[in-house]
Amino acid sequence: MAQYLLSVHSVEGETAPAMSDEEMQQSWKRIQVLNEELRAAGAWVFGGALHEADTATVVRMSEGEVLTTDGPFAESKEHLGGFYIIETDDLDAALVWASKTTEAVGKPIEVRPFRASEA
Amino acid sequence: MRDLDASPKVEAAQIGRIFREESGRSVATLIRIFGDIDIAEDAVQEAFAVALRKWPFDGLPPNPGGWITTTARNRAIERLRREVRGRELLSEVATLSPGNDDPGMPKEVGPVQDDRLRLIFTCCHPALSAEAQVALTLRLLCGMTTDEVARAFLVAEPTMAQRLVRAKRKIKAARIPYRVPEDHELSGRLRPVLAVVYLVYNAGLTGPGEPGLCSEAIRLARILSTLMPDEPEAAGLLALLLLTESRRALRTRPDGSLVVLGEQDRTRWDRVLIEEGQAIVRRCLRRNQPGPYQLQAAINAVHADAPTVEQTDWWQIVALYDQLLAVAPTPVVALNRAIAIGEVRGPAAALALVDDLDLDNYYPFHATRADLLRRLGRHAEAAAAYERAAAMAPTNAERDFLRLGGRASR
Numbered sequence: 001m002a003q004y005l006l007s008v009h010s011v012e013g014e015t016a017p018a019m020s021d022e023e024m025q026q027s028w029k030r031i032q033v034l035n036e037e038l039r040a041a042g043a044w045v046f047g048g049a050l051h052e053a054d055t056a057t058v059v060r061m062s063e064g065e066v067l068t069t070d071g072p073f074a075e076s077k078e079h080l081g082g083f084y085i086i087e088t089d090d091l092d093a094a095l096v097w098a099s100k101t102t103e104a105v106g107k108p109i110e111v112r113p114f115r116a117s118e119a
Numbered sequence: 120m121r122d123l124d125a126s127p128k129v130e131a132a133q134i135g136r137i138f139r140e141e142s143g144r145s146v147a148t149l150i151r152i153f154g155d156i157d158i159a160e161d162a163v164q165e166a167f168a169v170a171l172r173k174w175p176f177d178g179l180p181p182n183p184g185g186w187i188t189t190t191a192r193n194r195a196i197e198r199l200r201r202e203v204r205g206r207e208l209l210s211e212v213a214t215l216s217p218g219n220d221d222p223g224m225p226k227e228v229g230p231v232q233d234d235r236l237r238l239i240f241t242c243c244h245p246a247l248s249a250e251a252q253v254a255l256t257l258r259l260l261c262g263m264t265t266d267e268v269a270r271a272f273l274v275a276e277p278t279m280a281q282r283l284v285r286a287k288r289k290i291k292a293a294r295i296p297y298r299v300p301e302d303h304e305l306s307g308r309l310r311p312v313l314a315v316v317y318l319v320y321n322a323g324l325t326g327p328g329e330p331g332l333c334s335e336a337i338r339l340a341r342i343l344s345t346l347m348p349d350e351p352e353a354a355g356l357l358a359l360l361l362l363t364e365s366r367r368a369l370r371t372r373p374d375g376s377l378v379v380l381g382e383q384d385r386t387r388w389d390r391v392l393i394e395e396g397q398a399i400v401r402r403c404l405r406r407n408q409p410g411p412y413q414l415q416a417a418i419n420a421v422h423a424d425a426p427t428v429e430q431t432d433w434w435q436i437v438a439l440y441d442q443l444l445a446v447a448p449t450p451v452v453a454l455n456r457a458i459a460i461g462e463v464r465g466p467a468a469a470l471a472l473v474d475d476l477d478l479d480n481y482y483p484f485h486a487t488r489a490d491l492l493r494r495l496g497r498h499a500e501a502a503a504a505y506e507r508a509a510a511m512a513p514t515n516a517e518r519d520f521l522r523l524g525g526r527a528s529r
Contacts, residue, residue: 090296
Protein backbone atom coordinates (compact mmCIF):
# COMPACT_ATOMS: atom_id res chain seq x y z
CA MET A 1 0.00 0.00 0.00
CA ALA A 2 1.04 3.55 -0.62
CA GLN A 3 -0.19 6.89 0.63
CA TYR A 4 -0.90 9.83 -1.63
CA LEU A 5 -1.69 13.47 -1.10
CA LEU A 6 -4.58 14.61 -3.28
CA SER A 7 -4.50 18.39 -3.15
CA VAL A 8 -6.87 21.01 -4.46
CA HIS A 9 -5.24 24.27 -5.48
CA SER A 10 -7.16 27.48 -5.75
CA VAL A 11 -5.91 30.57 -7.50
CA GLU A 12 -6.25 33.79 -5.53
CA GLY A 13 -8.67 36.26 -7.04
CA GLU A 14 -9.91 33.67 -9.49
CA THR A 15 -13.35 33.23 -8.04
CA ALA A 16 -15.50 30.54 -9.46
CA PRO A 17 -18.83 31.72 -10.88
CA ALA A 18 -21.06 32.38 -7.87
CA MET A 19 -22.93 29.26 -6.89
CA SER A 20 -26.56 29.30 -5.99
CA ASP A 21 -27.58 27.79 -2.67
CA GLU A 22 -28.82 24.78 -4.52
CA GLU A 23 -25.50 24.33 -6.38
CA MET A 24 -23.62 24.73 -3.10
CA GLN A 25 -25.80 22.03 -1.61
CA GLN A 26 -25.13 19.73 -4.56
CA SER A 27 -21.38 20.29 -4.47
CA TRP A 28 -21.34 19.66 -0.72
CA LYS A 29 -23.40 16.51 -1.23
CA ARG A 30 -21.02 15.23 -3.93
CA ILE A 31 -18.08 15.69 -1.57
CA GLN A 32 -19.95 13.91 1.24
CA VAL A 33 -20.66 10.98 -1.11
CA LEU A 34 -17.00 10.89 -2.10
CA ASN A 35 -15.89 10.95 1.54
CA GLU A 36 -18.22 8.04 2.30
CA GLU A 37 -16.93 6.14 -0.70
CA LEU A 38 -13.31 6.70 0.37
CA ARG A 39 -14.10 5.42 3.88
CA ALA A 40 -16.05 2.41 2.64
CA ALA A 41 -13.19 1.44 0.32
CA GLY A 42 -10.65 1.74 3.13
CA ALA A 43 -8.78 4.42 1.18
CA TRP A 44 -9.51 7.29 3.59
CA VAL A 45 -6.68 8.48 5.84
CA PHE A 46 -7.56 12.14 6.32
CA GLY A 47 -9.07 15.00 4.43
CA GLY A 48 -10.46 18.47 4.75
CA ALA A 49 -10.99 21.89 3.24
CA LEU A 50 -8.90 24.84 4.41
CA HIS A 51 -9.80 28.44 5.17
CA GLU A 52 -8.46 31.11 2.82
CA ALA A 53 -4.67 31.48 2.64
CA ASP A 54 -4.79 34.89 4.36
CA THR A 55 -5.75 33.11 7.58
CA ALA A 56 -2.36 31.40 7.63
CA THR A 57 0.50 32.10 10.02
CA VAL A 58 4.13 31.20 9.33
CA VAL A 59 6.58 30.33 12.10
CA ARG A 60 10.31 30.16 11.33
CA MET A 61 13.67 30.21 13.11
CA SER A 62 15.51 33.47 12.61
CA GLU A 63 18.89 34.03 14.30
CA GLY A 64 18.04 31.50 16.97
CA GLU A 65 14.65 33.01 17.69
CA VAL A 66 11.22 31.98 16.65
CA LEU A 67 9.72 34.51 14.30
CA THR A 68 6.01 34.58 13.62
CA THR A 69 4.59 36.26 10.53
CA ASP A 70 1.10 36.84 9.32
CA GLY A 71 0.02 35.36 5.98
CA PRO A 72 0.93 32.35 3.85
CA PHE A 73 4.47 31.02 3.32
CA ALA A 74 4.62 31.31 -0.43
CA GLU A 75 4.03 34.67 -2.06
CA SER A 76 2.18 32.89 -4.79
CA LYS A 77 -1.25 33.33 -6.22
CA GLU A 78 -1.93 29.65 -5.89
CA HIS A 79 -2.70 28.17 -2.51
CA LEU A 80 -3.66 24.86 -1.10
CA GLY A 81 -7.43 24.87 -0.75
CA GLY A 82 -7.90 21.44 0.73
CA PHE A 83 -6.61 17.92 0.52
CA TYR A 84 -7.12 14.24 1.06
CA ILE A 85 -4.57 11.75 2.23
CA ILE A 86 -5.51 8.39 0.80
CA GLU A 87 -4.06 4.90 0.92
CA THR A 88 -4.19 2.70 -2.19
CA ASP A 89 -2.31 -0.14 -3.85
CA ASP A 90 -0.72 1.94 -6.57
CA LEU A 91 -0.87 5.13 -8.60
CA ASP A 92 -3.62 3.86 -10.90
CA ALA A 93 -5.96 3.41 -7.93
CA ALA A 94 -4.99 6.85 -6.60
CA LEU A 95 -5.69 8.40 -10.01
CA VAL A 96 -9.19 6.90 -9.98
CA TRP A 97 -9.87 8.66 -6.64
CA ALA A 98 -8.33 11.85 -8.02
CA SER A 99 -10.70 11.67 -11.01
CA LYS A 100 -13.68 11.37 -8.66
CA THR A 101 -12.34 14.26 -6.56
CA THR A 102 -11.89 16.61 -9.50
CA GLU A 103 -15.42 15.74 -10.63
CA ALA A 104 -16.78 16.52 -7.17
CA VAL A 105 -14.92 19.77 -6.50
CA GLY A 106 -14.59 21.03 -10.06
CA LYS A 107 -10.89 21.86 -9.72
CA PRO A 108 -7.66 20.18 -10.82
CA ILE A 109 -6.19 17.70 -8.34
CA GLU A 110 -2.48 17.17 -7.80
CA VAL A 111 -1.54 13.62 -6.82
CA ARG A 112 1.71 13.21 -4.91
CA PRO A 113 3.14 10.11 -3.26
CA PHE A 114 4.28 10.19 0.35
CA ARG A 115 7.87 9.20 1.03
CA ALA A 116 7.05 7.04 4.04
CA SER A 117 4.62 5.02 1.99
CA GLU A 118 6.64 1.81 2.27
CA ALA A 119 6.24 1.59 6.03
CA MET B 120 46.81 -18.43 -20.16
CA ARG B 121 44.45 -18.48 -23.06
CA ASP B 122 45.80 -18.04 -26.51
CA LEU B 123 45.04 -14.41 -27.21
CA ASP B 124 45.88 -14.79 -30.90
CA ALA B 125 43.13 -17.33 -31.44
CA SER B 126 40.24 -15.63 -33.21
CA PRO B 127 37.26 -15.41 -30.85
CA LYS B 128 34.36 -17.77 -31.40
CA VAL B 129 31.96 -14.86 -30.96
CA GLU B 130 32.76 -11.25 -31.84
CA ALA B 131 32.01 -8.49 -29.34
CA ALA B 132 29.76 -6.81 -31.92
CA GLN B 133 27.67 -9.96 -32.19
CA ILE B 134 27.36 -10.13 -28.41
CA GLY B 135 26.21 -6.53 -28.46
CA ARG B 136 23.56 -7.35 -31.07
CA ILE B 137 22.30 -10.34 -29.10
CA PHE B 138 21.99 -8.24 -25.96
CA ARG B 139 20.15 -5.55 -27.86
CA GLU B 140 17.66 -8.15 -29.06
CA GLU B 141 17.28 -10.02 -25.80
CA SER B 142 17.77 -7.48 -23.04
CA GLY B 143 14.20 -6.13 -23.14
CA ARG B 144 12.81 -9.55 -22.41
CA SER B 145 15.30 -10.12 -19.59
CA VAL B 146 14.77 -6.68 -18.05
CA ALA B 147 10.98 -7.16 -18.18
CA THR B 148 11.20 -10.55 -16.49
CA LEU B 149 13.59 -9.28 -13.82
CA ILE B 150 11.39 -6.29 -13.04
CA ARG B 151 8.51 -8.70 -12.45
CA ILE B 152 10.68 -10.81 -10.15
CA PHE B 153 12.36 -8.04 -8.18
CA GLY B 154 9.84 -5.23 -8.57
CA ASP B 155 12.64 -2.77 -9.25
CA ILE B 156 13.78 -1.33 -12.57
CA ASP B 157 17.30 -0.36 -11.48
CA ILE B 158 18.04 -3.80 -10.07
CA ALA B 159 16.85 -5.37 -13.32
CA GLU B 160 18.85 -3.00 -15.52
CA ASP B 161 22.06 -3.31 -13.49
CA ALA B 162 21.80 -7.10 -13.44
CA VAL B 163 21.35 -7.35 -17.21
CA GLN B 164 24.30 -4.98 -17.64
CA GLU B 165 26.39 -7.27 -15.42
CA ALA B 166 25.32 -10.27 -17.47
CA PHE B 167 26.50 -8.40 -20.56
CA ALA B 168 29.92 -7.91 -18.99
CA VAL B 169 30.08 -11.62 -18.16
CA ALA B 170 29.09 -12.53 -21.72
CA LEU B 171 31.80 -10.26 -23.13
CA ARG B 172 34.36 -12.17 -21.03
CA LYS B 173 33.04 -15.68 -21.62
CA TRP B 174 31.36 -16.01 -24.99
CA PRO B 175 34.42 -15.20 -27.15
CA PHE B 176 36.10 -18.32 -25.69
CA ASP B 177 33.18 -20.62 -24.86
CA GLY B 178 31.04 -19.81 -27.87
CA LEU B 179 27.37 -18.91 -27.78
CA PRO B 180 25.20 -20.67 -25.20
CA PRO B 181 22.42 -22.75 -26.78
CA ASN B 182 19.77 -20.25 -25.69
CA PRO B 183 21.43 -16.83 -25.34
CA GLY B 184 18.22 -15.11 -24.17
CA GLY B 185 17.67 -17.68 -21.42
CA TRP B 186 21.34 -17.45 -20.46
CA ILE B 187 21.10 -13.67 -20.08
CA THR B 188 17.97 -13.84 -17.92
CA THR B 189 19.37 -16.60 -15.71
CA THR B 190 22.78 -14.95 -15.34
CA ALA B 191 21.27 -11.54 -14.63
CA ARG B 192 18.85 -13.00 -12.10
CA ASN B 193 21.64 -14.85 -10.30
CA ARG B 194 23.81 -11.72 -10.26
CA ALA B 195 20.92 -9.71 -8.82
CA ILE B 196 20.31 -12.30 -6.11
CA GLU B 197 24.02 -12.42 -5.20
CA ARG B 198 24.15 -8.67 -4.94
CA LEU B 199 20.92 -8.42 -2.92
CA ARG B 200 22.12 -11.07 -0.47
CA ARG B 201 25.02 -8.79 0.41
CA GLU B 202 22.66 -6.00 1.52
CA VAL B 203 20.22 -5.94 4.45
CA ARG B 204 17.50 -4.24 2.43
CA GLY B 205 18.25 -6.65 -0.39
CA ARG B 206 17.65 -9.66 1.87
CA GLU B 207 14.31 -8.18 2.90
CA LEU B 208 13.43 -7.70 -0.75
CA LEU B 209 14.42 -11.27 -1.57
CA SER B 210 12.12 -12.62 1.13
CA GLU B 211 9.31 -10.49 -0.35
CA VAL B 212 10.16 -11.91 -3.77
CA ALA B 213 9.94 -15.41 -2.34
CA THR B 214 6.47 -14.80 -0.92
CA LEU B 215 5.33 -13.12 -4.13
CA SER B 216 6.45 -16.00 -6.33
CA PRO B 217 4.81 -19.08 -4.87
CA GLY B 218 5.56 -22.33 -6.64
CA ASN B 219 9.19 -21.52 -7.31
CA ASP B 220 11.68 -23.82 -5.66
CA ASP B 221 14.21 -21.11 -5.10
CA PRO B 222 13.48 -17.44 -4.37
CA GLY B 223 13.67 -15.47 -7.56
CA MET B 224 13.85 -18.55 -9.72
CA PRO B 225 11.01 -18.14 -12.16
CA LYS B 226 10.17 -20.84 -14.63
CA GLU B 227 11.72 -19.98 -17.97
CA VAL B 228 8.46 -20.78 -19.65
CA GLY B 229 5.42 -18.67 -18.88
CA PRO B 230 4.10 -15.24 -19.68
CA VAL B 231 7.38 -13.90 -21.06
CA GLN B 232 5.61 -11.78 -23.67
CA ASP B 233 3.22 -10.48 -21.06
CA ASP B 234 6.20 -9.25 -19.09
CA ARG B 235 7.18 -7.07 -22.02
CA LEU B 236 3.60 -5.97 -22.40
CA ARG B 237 3.47 -5.06 -18.71
CA LEU B 238 6.69 -3.17 -19.14
CA ILE B 239 5.48 -1.20 -22.16
CA PHE B 240 2.30 -0.17 -20.37
CA THR B 241 4.38 0.96 -17.39
CA CYS B 242 6.85 2.83 -19.62
CA CYS B 243 3.96 4.47 -21.49
CA HIS B 244 1.92 5.33 -18.39
CA PRO B 245 0.01 8.62 -18.84
CA ALA B 246 1.50 9.94 -15.59
CA LEU B 247 4.83 10.12 -17.47
CA SER B 248 5.64 12.72 -20.11
CA ALA B 249 5.68 11.64 -23.75
CA GLU B 250 9.46 12.15 -23.89
CA ALA B 251 9.92 9.98 -20.83
CA GLN B 252 7.65 7.27 -22.26
CA VAL B 253 9.63 6.92 -25.46
CA ALA B 254 12.98 7.16 -23.70
CA LEU B 255 12.04 4.46 -21.18
CA THR B 256 10.70 2.13 -23.85
CA LEU B 257 13.81 2.44 -26.00
CA ARG B 258 16.09 2.05 -23.01
CA LEU B 259 14.29 -0.77 -21.20
CA LEU B 260 12.45 -2.71 -23.91
CA CYS B 261 14.76 -2.15 -26.84
CA GLY B 262 18.02 -2.27 -24.90
CA MET B 263 19.37 0.97 -26.33
CA THR B 264 22.08 2.76 -24.41
CA THR B 265 21.32 6.15 -22.90
CA ASP B 266 23.64 7.69 -25.48
CA GLU B 267 21.78 6.04 -28.37
CA VAL B 268 18.44 7.19 -26.97
CA ALA B 269 19.87 10.70 -26.61
CA ARG B 270 20.94 10.73 -30.25
CA ALA B 271 17.53 9.46 -31.36
CA PHE B 272 16.02 12.52 -29.65
CA LEU B 273 18.77 14.95 -30.61
CA VAL B 274 19.44 15.87 -26.98
CA ALA B 275 22.68 15.79 -25.01
CA GLU B 276 23.50 12.52 -23.28
CA PRO B 277 23.44 13.98 -19.71
CA THR B 278 20.00 15.49 -20.43
CA MET B 279 18.70 12.10 -21.50
CA ALA B 280 20.32 10.37 -18.53
CA GLN B 281 18.59 12.83 -16.21
CA ARG B 282 15.26 12.30 -18.00
CA LEU B 283 15.54 8.53 -17.55
CA VAL B 284 16.57 8.78 -13.90
CA ARG B 285 13.68 11.10 -13.15
CA ALA B 286 11.15 8.87 -14.92
CA LYS B 287 12.36 5.75 -13.11
CA ARG B 288 12.28 7.58 -9.79
CA LYS B 289 8.69 8.62 -10.43
CA ILE B 290 7.65 5.05 -11.33
CA LYS B 291 9.10 3.86 -8.06
CA ALA B 292 8.03 6.73 -5.78
CA ALA B 293 4.49 7.07 -7.14
CA ARG B 294 4.10 3.30 -7.53
CA ILE B 295 3.14 3.26 -11.17
CA PRO B 296 1.89 -0.33 -11.43
CA TYR B 297 3.56 -3.07 -13.46
CA ARG B 298 0.57 -4.61 -15.16
CA VAL B 299 -1.48 -4.63 -18.32
CA PRO B 300 -4.46 -2.26 -17.87
CA GLU B 301 -7.91 -3.75 -17.43
CA ASP B 302 -10.40 -3.78 -20.29
CA HIS B 303 -12.25 -0.62 -19.32
CA GLU B 304 -9.05 1.48 -19.19
CA LEU B 305 -7.31 -0.19 -22.11
CA SER B 306 -8.30 2.08 -24.99
CA GLY B 307 -7.11 5.28 -23.30
CA ARG B 308 -3.90 3.65 -22.17
CA LEU B 309 -3.24 2.22 -25.62
CA ARG B 310 -2.78 5.54 -27.43
CA PRO B 311 0.62 6.47 -25.97
CA VAL B 312 1.76 2.85 -26.33
CA LEU B 313 1.01 2.85 -30.07
CA ALA B 314 2.77 6.20 -30.47
CA VAL B 315 5.86 4.82 -28.79
CA VAL B 316 5.90 1.60 -30.86
CA TYR B 317 5.60 3.68 -34.03
CA LEU B 318 8.50 5.83 -32.95
CA VAL B 319 10.61 2.79 -32.12
CA TYR B 320 10.00 1.43 -35.62
CA ASN B 321 11.10 4.71 -37.12
CA ALA B 322 14.21 4.74 -34.97
CA GLY B 323 15.01 1.35 -36.51
CA LEU B 324 14.17 2.52 -40.02
CA THR B 325 16.34 5.62 -40.03
CA GLY B 326 18.85 4.83 -37.30
CA PRO B 327 22.34 3.67 -38.17
CA GLY B 328 22.31 -0.12 -38.28
CA GLU B 329 19.37 -0.66 -35.96
CA PRO B 330 17.17 -3.06 -37.96
CA GLY B 331 16.54 -4.99 -34.72
CA LEU B 332 14.36 -2.12 -33.59
CA CYS B 333 12.07 -2.61 -36.58
CA SER B 334 11.35 -6.25 -35.82
CA GLU B 335 11.08 -5.31 -32.14
CA ALA B 336 8.41 -2.73 -32.97
CA ILE B 337 6.56 -5.16 -35.25
CA ARG B 338 6.60 -7.80 -32.54
CA LEU B 339 5.22 -5.32 -30.03
CA ALA B 340 2.57 -4.16 -32.52
CA ARG B 341 1.60 -7.78 -33.18
CA ILE B 342 1.21 -8.52 -29.47
CA LEU B 343 -0.81 -5.34 -29.01
CA SER B 344 -3.18 -6.05 -31.89
CA THR B 345 -3.66 -9.64 -30.75
CA LEU B 346 -4.34 -8.57 -27.19
CA MET B 347 -6.72 -5.82 -28.28
CA PRO B 348 -8.73 -7.20 -31.21
CA ASP B 349 -11.36 -4.51 -30.64
CA GLU B 350 -8.87 -1.69 -31.18
CA PRO B 351 -8.67 -0.96 -34.92
CA GLU B 352 -5.77 1.42 -34.41
CA ALA B 353 -3.63 -1.37 -32.94
CA ALA B 354 -4.33 -3.41 -36.07
CA GLY B 355 -3.74 -0.30 -38.19
CA LEU B 356 -0.34 0.24 -36.61
CA LEU B 357 0.66 -3.37 -37.26
CA ALA B 358 -0.45 -3.08 -40.91
CA LEU B 359 1.45 0.18 -41.32
CA LEU B 360 4.64 -1.35 -39.93
CA LEU B 361 4.32 -4.53 -42.03
CA LEU B 362 3.80 -2.54 -45.23
CA THR B 363 6.71 -0.24 -44.44
CA GLU B 364 8.83 -3.25 -43.54
CA SER B 365 7.99 -4.92 -46.89
CA ARG B 366 10.27 -2.43 -48.63
CA ARG B 367 12.76 -1.63 -45.92
CA ALA B 368 15.49 -3.75 -47.54
CA LEU B 369 15.07 -1.73 -50.75
CA ARG B 370 15.36 1.62 -48.98
CA THR B 371 19.13 1.53 -49.04
CA ARG B 372 21.85 0.17 -51.32
CA PRO B 373 24.58 -2.09 -49.96
CA ASP B 374 26.80 0.99 -49.62
CA GLY B 375 24.16 2.57 -47.36
CA SER B 376 22.92 5.18 -49.84
CA LEU B 377 19.19 5.86 -49.95
CA VAL B 378 16.75 4.70 -52.65
CA VAL B 379 13.53 6.69 -52.93
CA LEU B 380 10.19 4.94 -53.43
CA GLY B 381 10.07 5.73 -57.16
CA GLU B 382 13.48 4.12 -57.81
CA GLN B 383 12.98 0.94 -55.79
CA ASP B 384 12.90 -2.46 -57.50
CA ARG B 385 9.27 -3.26 -56.73
CA THR B 386 9.63 -6.90 -57.70
CA ARG B 387 11.78 -7.27 -54.60
CA TRP B 388 9.24 -5.88 -52.16
CA ASP B 389 8.31 -8.57 -49.65
CA ARG B 390 4.94 -9.90 -50.92
CA VAL B 391 4.28 -11.93 -47.76
CA LEU B 392 4.45 -8.83 -45.59
CA ILE B 393 2.42 -6.84 -48.14
CA GLU B 394 -0.34 -9.45 -48.24
CA GLU B 395 -0.56 -9.60 -44.46
CA GLY B 396 -0.60 -5.80 -44.22
CA GLN B 397 -3.19 -5.39 -46.96
CA ALA B 398 -5.45 -8.04 -45.41
CA ILE B 399 -5.41 -6.09 -42.13
CA VAL B 400 -6.14 -2.83 -44.00
CA ARG B 401 -9.17 -4.47 -45.69
CA ARG B 402 -10.49 -5.65 -42.32
CA CYS B 403 -10.02 -2.12 -40.94
CA LEU B 404 -11.88 -0.59 -43.89
CA ARG B 405 -14.83 -2.93 -43.28
CA ARG B 406 -14.91 -1.85 -39.66
CA ASN B 407 -15.00 1.80 -40.78
CA GLN B 408 -13.53 3.41 -37.66
CA PRO B 409 -10.64 5.20 -39.34
CA GLY B 410 -7.75 6.55 -37.31
CA PRO B 411 -4.28 7.89 -38.12
CA TYR B 412 -2.50 4.51 -38.21
CA GLN B 413 -5.17 2.81 -40.30
CA LEU B 414 -5.13 5.66 -42.82
CA GLN B 415 -1.35 5.64 -43.10
CA ALA B 416 -1.51 1.88 -43.56
CA ALA B 417 -4.11 2.35 -46.31
CA ILE B 418 -1.84 4.85 -48.07
CA ASN B 419 1.00 2.33 -47.95
CA ALA B 420 -1.33 -0.40 -49.19
CA VAL B 421 -2.08 1.72 -52.27
CA HIS B 422 1.66 2.12 -52.95
CA ALA B 423 2.13 -1.62 -52.53
CA ASP B 424 -0.52 -2.25 -55.23
CA ALA B 425 1.25 -0.17 -57.88
CA PRO B 426 3.65 -2.04 -60.19
CA THR B 427 5.40 1.27 -61.01
CA VAL B 428 5.43 4.73 -59.50
CA GLU B 429 3.56 6.07 -62.57
CA GLN B 430 0.79 3.52 -62.12
CA THR B 431 0.21 4.58 -58.50
CA ASP B 432 -3.36 5.64 -57.77
CA TRP B 433 -2.27 9.09 -56.60
CA TRP B 434 -5.84 10.39 -56.45
CA GLN B 435 -6.71 7.74 -53.91
CA ILE B 436 -3.58 8.62 -51.96
CA VAL B 437 -4.57 12.30 -51.95
CA ALA B 438 -8.07 11.32 -50.77
CA LEU B 439 -6.58 9.25 -47.94
CA TYR B 440 -4.29 12.15 -46.98
CA ASP B 441 -7.35 14.42 -46.87
CA GLN B 442 -8.91 12.03 -44.36
CA LEU B 443 -5.65 11.76 -42.44
CA LEU B 444 -5.30 15.54 -42.27
CA ALA B 445 -8.83 15.68 -40.84
CA VAL B 446 -8.05 13.30 -37.96
CA ALA B 447 -4.39 14.31 -37.50
CA PRO B 448 -3.98 17.95 -38.58
CA THR B 449 -0.21 18.22 -38.25
CA PRO B 450 2.22 20.05 -40.55
CA VAL B 451 4.06 16.76 -41.26
CA VAL B 452 0.84 15.20 -42.60
CA ALA B 453 0.24 18.38 -44.61
CA LEU B 454 3.75 18.04 -46.07
CA ASN B 455 3.13 14.45 -47.17
CA ARG B 456 -0.24 15.41 -48.60
CA ALA B 457 1.50 18.17 -50.58
CA ILE B 458 3.93 15.61 -52.02
CA ALA B 459 0.97 13.51 -53.24
CA ILE B 460 -0.67 16.65 -54.66
CA GLY B 461 2.58 17.22 -56.55
CA GLU B 462 2.06 13.88 -58.31
CA VAL B 463 -1.40 14.79 -59.57
CA ARG B 464 -1.24 18.57 -59.99
CA GLY B 465 2.47 19.11 -60.54
CA PRO B 466 5.37 20.55 -58.54
CA ALA B 467 4.19 24.19 -58.61
CA ALA B 468 0.93 23.35 -56.81
CA ALA B 469 2.83 21.25 -54.28
CA LEU B 470 5.46 23.94 -53.65
CA ALA B 471 2.75 26.53 -52.94
CA LEU B 472 1.36 24.22 -50.22
CA VAL B 473 4.80 23.33 -48.86
CA ASP B 474 5.94 26.94 -48.57
CA ASP B 475 2.99 27.65 -46.25
CA LEU B 476 4.17 25.10 -43.70
CA ASP B 477 6.05 25.96 -40.55
CA LEU B 478 8.55 23.07 -40.59
CA ASP B 479 11.89 24.83 -40.73
CA ASN B 480 13.49 22.40 -38.26
CA TYR B 481 12.27 19.27 -40.06
CA TYR B 482 14.79 18.13 -42.66
CA PRO B 483 12.30 16.29 -44.94
CA PHE B 484 10.63 19.68 -45.39
CA HIS B 485 13.83 21.04 -46.98
CA ALA B 486 14.38 17.81 -48.93
CA THR B 487 10.83 18.06 -50.32
CA ARG B 488 11.27 21.72 -51.25
CA ALA B 489 14.58 20.88 -52.90
CA ASP B 490 12.99 18.15 -55.00
CA LEU B 491 10.08 20.36 -56.08
CA LEU B 492 12.41 23.30 -56.91
CA ARG B 493 14.60 20.97 -58.98
CA ARG B 494 11.57 19.73 -60.90
CA LEU B 495 10.61 23.35 -61.54
CA GLY B 496 14.09 24.06 -62.93
CA ARG B 497 14.95 26.48 -60.09
CA HIS B 498 18.34 24.87 -59.63
CA ALA B 499 20.12 27.43 -57.43
CA GLU B 500 17.28 27.43 -54.90
CA ALA B 501 17.10 23.64 -55.11
CA ALA B 502 20.82 23.33 -54.32
CA ALA B 503 20.45 25.60 -51.29
CA ALA B 504 17.48 23.56 -50.03
CA TYR B 505 19.37 20.27 -50.55
CA GLU B 506 22.26 21.69 -48.55
CA ARG B 507 19.97 22.74 -45.68
CA ALA B 508 18.35 19.31 -45.66
CA ALA B 509 21.73 17.54 -45.79
CA ALA B 510 23.06 19.58 -42.87
CA MET B 511 20.12 18.40 -40.75
CA ALA B 512 19.90 14.78 -41.96
CA PRO B 513 20.18 12.27 -39.11
CA THR B 514 22.15 9.60 -40.95
CA ASN B 515 25.11 9.56 -43.34
CA ALA B 516 23.06 7.71 -45.97
CA GLU B 517 20.45 10.46 -46.04
CA ARG B 518 23.10 13.18 -45.90
CA ASP B 519 24.98 11.70 -48.88
CA PHE B 520 21.75 11.20 -50.77
CA LEU B 521 20.80 14.84 -50.29
CA ARG B 522 24.30 16.12 -51.09
CA LEU B 523 23.99 14.29 -54.42
CA GLY B 524 20.92 16.36 -55.14
CA GLY B 525 18.46 13.68 -54.14
CA ARG B 526 19.38 11.41 -57.03
CA ALA B 527 20.82 7.94 -57.15
CA SER B 528 24.60 7.87 -56.98
CA ARG B 529 24.76 5.43 -59.87
